[in-house]
Amino acid sequence: VTFHRQVxxxxxxxxxxxxxxxxxxxxxxxxxxxRRLTAAFNGAIGAYTDSRGAAGIRQEVADFIHQRDGHAANxxxxxxxxxxxxxxxxxxxxxxxxxxxAVLVPIPQYPLYxxxxxxxxxxxLPYYLKEDAEWGMDLDEIRRSILEARAxxxxxxxxxxxxxxxxxxxxxSADNLQDLVKLxxxxxxxxxxxxxxxxxxxxxxxxxLSAKKIMCDLGEPYANSVELVSFHTVSKGVLGExxxxxxxxxxxxxxxxxxxxLYKTASINLCPNTVGQVAVSLMVNPPKPExxxxxxxxxxxxxxxxxxxxxxHVMTESFNSLEGVTCNFTEGAMYSFPQLHxxxxxxxxxxxxxxxxxxFYCLQLLExxxxxxxPGSGFGQVEGTFHLRTTILPREEKIQEFVKKFKVFHEGxxxxxxx
Amino acid sequence: VTFHRQVxxxxxxxxxxxxxxxxxxxxxxxxxxxRRLTAAFNGAIGAYTDSRGAAGIRQEVADFIHQRDGHAANxxxxxxxxxxxxxxxxxxxxxxxxxxxAVLVPIPQYPLYxxxxxxxxxxxLPYYLKEDAEWGMDLDEIRRSILEARAxxxxxxxxxxxxxxxxxxxxxSADNLQDLVKLxxxxxxxxxxxxxxxxxxxxxxxxxLSAKKIMCDLGEPYANSVELVSFHTVSKGVLGExxxxxxxxxxxxxxxxxxxxLYKTASINLCPNTVGQVAVSLMVNPPKPExxxxxxxxxxxxxxxxxxxxxxHVMTESFNSLEGVTCNFTEGAMYSFPQLHxxxxxxxxxxxxxxxxxxFYCLQLLExxxxxxxPGSGFGQVEGTFHLRTTILPREEKIQEFVKKFKVFHEGxxxxxxx
Numbered sequence: 001v002t003f004h005r006q007v008x009x010x011x012x013x014x015x016x017x018x019x020x021x022x023x024x025x026x027x028x029x030x031x032x033x034x035r036r037l038t039a040a041f042n043g044a045i046g047a048y049t050d051s052r053g054a055a056g057i058r059q060e061v062a063d064f065i066h067q068r069d070g071h072a073a074n075x076x077x078x079x080x081x082x083x084x085x086x087x088x089x090x091x092x093x094x095x096x097x098x099x100x101x102a103v104l105v106p107i108p109q110y111p112l113y114x115x116x117x118x119x120x121x122x123x124x125l126p127y128y129l130k131e132d133a134e135w136g137m138d139l140d141e142i143r144r145s146i147l148e149a150r151a152x153x154x155x156x157x158x159x160x161x162x163x164x165x166x167x168x169x170x171x172x173s174a175d176n177l178q179d180l181v182k183l184x185x186x187x188x189x190x191x192x193x194x195x196x197x198x199x200x201x202x203x204x205x206x207x208x209l210s211a212k213k214i215m216c217d218l219g220e221p222y223a224n225s226v227e228l229v230s231f232h233t234v235s236k237g238v239l240g241e242x243x244x245x246x247x248x249x250x251x252x253x254x255x256x257x258x259x260x261x262l263y264k265t266a267s268i269n270l271c272p273n274t275v276g277q278v279a280v281s282l283m284v285n286p287p288k289p290e291x292x293x294x295x296x297x298x299x300x301x302x303x304x305x306x307x308x309x310x311x312x313h314v315m316t317e318s319f320n321s322l323e324g325v326t327c328n329f330t331e332g333a334m335y336s337f338p339q340l341h342x343x344x345x346x347x348x349x350x351x352x353x354x355x356x357x358x359x360f361y362c363l364q365l366l367e368x369x370x371x372x373x374x375p376g377s378g379f380g381q382v383e384g385t386f387h388l389r390t391t392i393l394p395r396e397e398k399i400q401e402f403v404k405k406f407k408v409f410h411e412g413x414x415x416x417x418x419x
Numbered sequence: 420v421t422f423h424r425q426v427x428x429x430x431x432x433x434x435x436x437x438x439x440x441x442x443x444x445x446x447x448x449x450x451x452x453x454r455r456l457t458a459a460f461n462g463a464i465g466a467y468t469d470s471r472g473a474a475g476i477r478q479e480v481a482d483f484i485h486q487r488d489g490h491a492a493n494x495x496x497x498x499x500x501x502x503x504x505x506x507x508x509x510x511x512x513x514x515x516x517x518x519x520x521a522v523l524v525p526i527p528q529y530p531l532y533x534x535x536x537x538x539x540x541x542x543x544l545p546y547y548l549k550e551d552a553e554w555g556m557d558l559d560e561i562r563r564s565i566l567e568a569r570a571x572x573x574x575x576x577x578x579x580x581x582x583x584x585x586x587x588x589x590x591x592s593a594d595n596l597q598d599l600v601k602l603x604x605x606x607x608x609x610x611x612x613x614x615x616x617x618x619x620x621x622x623x624x625x626x627x628l629s630a631k632k633i634m635c636d637l638g639e640p641y642a643n644s645v646e647l648v649s650f651h652t653v654s655k656g657v658l659g660e661x662x663x664x665x666x667x668x669x670x671x672x673x674x675x676x677x678x679x680x681l682y683k684t685a686s687i688n689l690c691p692n693t694v695g696q697v698a699v700s701l702m703v704n705p706p707k708p709e710x711x712x713x714x715x716x717x718x719x720x721x722x723x724x725x726x727x728x729x730x731x732h733v734m735t736e737s738f739n740s741l742e743g744v745t746c747n748f749t750e751g752a753m754y755s756f757p758q759l760h761x762x763x764x765x766x767x768x769x770x771x772x773x774x775x776x777x778x779f780y781c782l783q784l785l786e787x788x789x790x791x792x793x794p795g796s797g798f799g800q801v802e803g804t805f806h807l808r809t810t811i812l813p814r815e816e817k818i819q820e821f822v823k824k825f826k827v828f829h830e831g832x833x834x835x836x837x838x
Contacts, residue, residue: 002434005431005432005433005434008428008432009427009432009435010428012424012427012428012431014424015421015424021440021444022444025441041662044662046658046659046660046661046663047659047661049662082501082692083688083689085687085688085689089687089688093538115687116687119512119687241465242465242466242467242689243460243463243464243466243467243690243692244464244692244693245501245664245690245691245692265538268504268508268535268538269501270504270664271662271664272664273501273662273664273692274663275431275663275692
């Protein structure tokens with residue numbers, strides 16, 4: 001996004017703001033914004049900030065959340081982080097004492113959670129998403145997992161959910177989220193809401209609903225007691241500034257002493273990088289309709305989102321047009337996660353090759369077409385089912401070629417191994 | 420540093436590189452460098468890189484190390500990190516299994532090490548630096564600590580040293596470093612070399628010597644067997660770009676499988692932020708004498724270093740001119756760490772106030788003068804001795820005022836509590 005990068009350049013090289021030629025290379029609103037941001041860093045973008053990030057930017061995040069949800073947010077409970085992953089790591093680190101501490105994680109999941117839990121020596125409790133209900137959450141399945149864990153003597157501390165889903169692409173419904181908040185309340189679970197894809201929405205029926213909004217709308221006792229952390233990032237959305245490592249987390253209903261402990265943990269790493277902080281500021285506070293740069297900003301982001309929406313449809317439809325493939329629609333996020341109904345001979349051949357069937361399929365796809373996908377076993381899947389994850393990110397002009405190549409490969413594969 | 424910030428701005432907003440007016444705001448060598456760096460990120464500074472950092476920049480770091488030490492470095496063993504702290508965290512994380520794993524840490528130390536070890540559940544083994552030998556390392560003291568630890572059943576895995584020292588400001592001698600390398604070899608310790616202040620040197624007698632150079636110069640069996648990690652950063656030196664979170668670590672003599680495991684750990688956080696990577700590139704590969712920007716670069720960095728050197732002298736001399744204060748010269752780094760010989764009455768008054776004597780002193784100093792210092796107990800010190808840490812960073816025009824205020828306070832304090 002042009003405006004964002006202009007502001008970042010001007011903040012990094014603040015002497016440009018006063019250069020006599022600045023007007024020939026930068027619009028006035030970018031210069032004005034850069035001046036405000038430079039002031040938010042006390043003039044020194046190269047210096048450490050508060051370990052939670054610059055106060056002015058945390059206030060901007062609080063305003064953004066307030067506007068999004070209709071419920072106020074407290075900047076003291078907002079931590080800017082180097083990408084969402086850093087926040088997840090701080091919070092899980094605070095929660096896990098030993099292998100008796102367990103965290104519910106959706107399957108399929110983005111493997112950040114399994115890796116971090118493993119690193120911290122905690123226990124991952126899987127709960128399976130319902131593929132036949134558009135990858136929604138099944139509260140009975142979650143209860144089953146909790147009971148089973150408690151029977152094993154584990155302490156179930158938290159539940160992770162990803163909305164919109166990675167790799168599953170679902171947008172959770174208000175009903176689903178309400179039930180989840182109630183369950184968290186009843187079972188005393190901390191909710192870890194991975195909401196990094198909140199602006200990547202490709203249909204109008206199920207808009208993104210934040211867990212914070214759902215919880216606050218429910219009122220007491222939920223609104224004032226369920227402990228919730230929401231993670232967001234500049235890496236996704238239409239910015240896709242993943243290299244800059246910017247993000248934030250909002251802590252809701254945590255004891256001030258817990259927030260203080262997390263602050264202490266964050267301070268070991270001194271501070272989130274300042275350019276990532278600037279990126280967060282620009283994400284939550286983009287140009288307004290009355291601003292000079294608004295038109296270009298709206299066009300760049302609108303075009304990008306419209307294109308992603310078209311691609312989400314093309315991908316889903318293409319997968320569903322293939323024999324032996326079924327695919328839920330990518331309601332949000334950036335991925336298709338089709339199920340491959342592989343013939344027995346293919347499963348046998350994979351076994352002989354010493355690979356899982358989905359890996360066997362994905363490797364052959366790679367060799368024959370050059371298309372890179374990730375086997376479902378990298379994310380977890382119901383035993384005996386096979387999936388792959390692909391992004392919807394190839395450029396539109398390339399996506400038809402992708403679809404065609406994929407179709408030729410798949411039909412050949414199915415023909416080779418019988419149906 | 421103007422050149423560095425110019426390049427960073429051009430890399431973040433690459434469309435500026437082709438703007439018709441670019442020549443009015445940026446020197447040609449900054450534009451050329453930005454083009455090369457943009458290419459090193461495959462044109463996408465906003466995208467994820469390899470979890471170890473961009474290959475081209477790791478090669479630049481390897482070239483820098485080669486030139487600095489006269490010994491080659493392998494870019495596959497160099498990881499770019501979000502500041503040095505992230506590297507320390509990866510390495511300690513890989514080493515600590517439980518409280519039986521112990522790491523030798525100098526006392527006084529920069530508290531990153533104690534905090535990270537505590538977080539990981541490992542054990543910190545203190546070894547005291549010799550204040551009366553310019554804060555050098557005492558190998559007998561280290562051996563004492565190892566023996567004591569082994570008698571307690573601990574596994575001594577590694578030794579941290581900080582050169583130049585924080586908070587102690589010493590530059591380790593070649594003899595001291597050679598002895599250390601030999602000890603690491605004999606005892607099977609991994610050496611963790613915190614060398615973040617390597618360009619902050621304020622005298623000519625004891626230049627910075629890297630542990631890698633010392634080890635390689637010693638030849639076999641040391642050069643090819645002692646496991647060494649060296650940490651460096653853009654946060655210190657004359658750049659002081661601590662907010663950008665850029666750094667690197669070089670792993671020497673590690674088994675490729677260990678390097679691969681560290682790579683895996685780093686990949687959980689996806690990648691170090693790209694602007695920090697650019698800052699590392701510029702640190703290790705600054706303008707050359709034949710470049711248009713060299714003159715300004717040399718002036719900016721030379722002036723800064725010369726000023727720091729003057730300040731290091733002024734601070735040490737001022738502290739030593741006070742009654743009841745002794746202070747080793749700040750040979751390198753950014754700190755003075757004077758010892759306060761506090762009168763018994765002051766120690767008593769501190770006890771009554773429920774504070775350690777150094778904290779008691781520092782708080783009174785803060786209240787009466789506004790000068791912020793950190794009590795020695797924050798870094799560790801020999802029992803019964805009291806210190807404070809102050810930076811040599813106040814601007815030169817302010818440092819005389821600082822010295823004057825400090826003197827007035829100290830004399831008042833000593834008068835109040837008797838000598």
